[in-house]
Amino acid sequence: MFAEIHVERGRIRAILPCLTGTIIRTETDTFTYPGCHVYPGIVDNHVHLVGLGEHLSMVSLHDACSRDEVLTRLRSAEPIDGWVRAVGWNETLWDDQRLPTLDELDAVTGDVPLYASRIDTHSALVNSAAMRHARVQSSTALFIDEDLEPIFAALPAPSEETLRRMIERACAECVRHGITEVHDMNVAVEWLEVMRKMAESGRLPIRIQSFVAAHHRQWQQLGQLPSGGELLRVCGIKMFADGALGSRSALLRSPYADDASTCGRELLSVEEMTEHIDDAVMAGWPAIAIHAIGDAAVRNVIDAYAAVRGRGNADDVIFRIEHAQHVHPDDVKRMADFTIVACVQPTHCISDASMAEQRLDGERCQWSYRWRSLLDAGVHVGAGSDFPIESPDPFAGMNAFIRRTPRGYAAPWNAHECITHEEALKAFTIDAHATSGMEYRRGILNVGYDADFTITDVDLLDASKVVSSSDCVVATIVGGIRRFER
Ligand SMILES: [Zn+2]
Structure with missing residues (x-):
């Protein structure tokens, strides 16, 4: 939409109509973007921030087309630690x-x-x-x-200085893609100190909701508890119920179609997860994230969450399933019944559809990346990219949601699971915020809400356009501060 937005102390003070584009007025600045549209800041609700920073810090040999070129690039490489x-x-x-x-x-x-x-x-x-x-x-x-x-x-553990530089690089990449906030998964407790210093010194250009690594109960061993902050909020813990489909370690209810000897790997039992969720709820964690890809893993996580919800002391805790890639039809409704949210990465569908067709037979393929079914059943769906495994470009994610067309395919894959432009945009804004509990402050353009904006030169709800962040993001504003401009 076009609008003139007045910002005070990082929040929206007034929204006025504007016929020609977007104007953002803060106490000190006026940013004018003729012909451009303003949206609530885009959220990526499943990322590995340090992983992206590490990726960006290394010498990339992806496009080296000869041995000599590899050697040349290595000769001029700057060592890391x-x-x-x-x-x-x-x-x-x-x-x-x-x-x-x-x-x-x-x-x-x-x-x-x-x-x-x-x-x-x-x-x-x-x-x-x-x-x-x-x-x-x-x-x-x-x-x-x-x-x-x-x-x-x-390999040496990264020094504080190296970590800081990697986080800075990753954040710079985020704002370039129009991302104002990330949910950072599987965070090592020692990274938090670096991020906290950056947040307090004004050097964190995006907001981070941290989900600390908890598969081995690290948060308990290290005494890490939830903590709040405007830019960095430690809000959840992260565990794994199974592995991944590509390596046949995603946990399935029946054997893999292309390897009858295995159903994948169970990384935590229902009992172990239940006990761990109970501990986390007692310690006051507002959100719990459990990675589950295969249909059996998803069922196990639902069983564990349902057991804790059933006791009635965790009504307001956000129970997330990360990926929720292959969900049995019976479990779609159970997710809605126990208010379990699905945190999905639409680009995985584009990258992995042909692999999924090999690993799973016809019927189970129908249960894969089932966004429409989840939404129709009343399950809350928030979206992310899982970068650096996939590109951080949120528009690639929205495009995958809407078009579901894997590379090399002429038509949508399981077209009945496509979702609309409006739903895709919500999944990357207000609905993503709801998976960390911040939807009461961010995700819509409303007076009193935080002044986080993604400004583009295309109308994201125009069905005729397929865009990427590099050609549509004009500016990224977080808390009223401009953090990127094209
Ligand atoms: Zn991940």
Whole structure:
């Protein structure tokens, strides 16, 4: 919509009609965007912020098209905490597919240890210095799967300075994509101190709702409790009920279609989850997030949440299922009955549909990424990207919600599960806020609400347009402060 919005102390003071575009007036600034539309700030409700920062800090070899180019980039690489880190090499793109030798790598990196992972991350090139640090010996530079474990163990934990730089890079990427707030998943408690300092010194350009890593009860061991703040709020814990579909570790009710020997992996039992949810509720956590991809894992999580809800002392705690990718028809209604929210990543459907068709047979494919069914049953759906696994671009997510057309497909995949433009935008704004309990302050343009805005030069509700953040985000404003402008 077009509007003139007056902001005071970071909140919306007045909204006036404007016929020509968007004007934002704060105590000190006036931002004028003719022909542009203003929306409540976009939220990504499932991200790995440090993971994105790490990704952006490493040397990218994804587009290197020869061995020489790889060596050149490694020669000029800036070490991170004393190591050269690179990602994404893919020798199948090179004319001559011979990998660099150990001598060639040592020649460009010298005494600085090197860890350069292949695009699939299952193998990596390392140099002699890295082997010395890891106390292993090899005549070749290529390490695969388990062989990499000593190298992993030798990688230094990021320093505070490195963490700060990675978080800054990731936040800068977010505002470029029009994102004003993220729900950061599986957060290590030691990262919070860095984020807290950034928030308090005004260097955190976005809002972060943190869900601390809790699979091994880290929050209890480390004494981490929920805490509030305008920019950084530690609001939830995160656990895993199962693995992922690609590696056949998502927990299914019956065996995989392409491997009858396995149903996947149960990472926590219903009893373990129930006990852990009880502890978290008693400790005052406002939100609980449990990763569940397979239909059996989703059912287990619902059983655990239902047991705790049934006792009546957790009515206002937000119970989230992260991914909720494959949901049995009986369980869709149970999610609604026990007010369990679905936190979905629509771009996973675009990336994984053809893989899902192999792993699951026809009927179970129908239960996959079932956004329309969830909404129609009254389940609350909030959206995210799971970056850096997928692109942070929220418009790619909205497009996936609306069009559901995987790469290489001519038509929507399970078209009956598409949702509308309005629903997609809500899932990335007000409905995403509701999955952390902030919908009372953000997610709609209303007087008294926080002045978080995403400003675009297209109408996001115009069904004829397919957009990406790089071509439509004009400005990103958080708490009345402009954090990005194209
Ligand atoms: Zn994730």
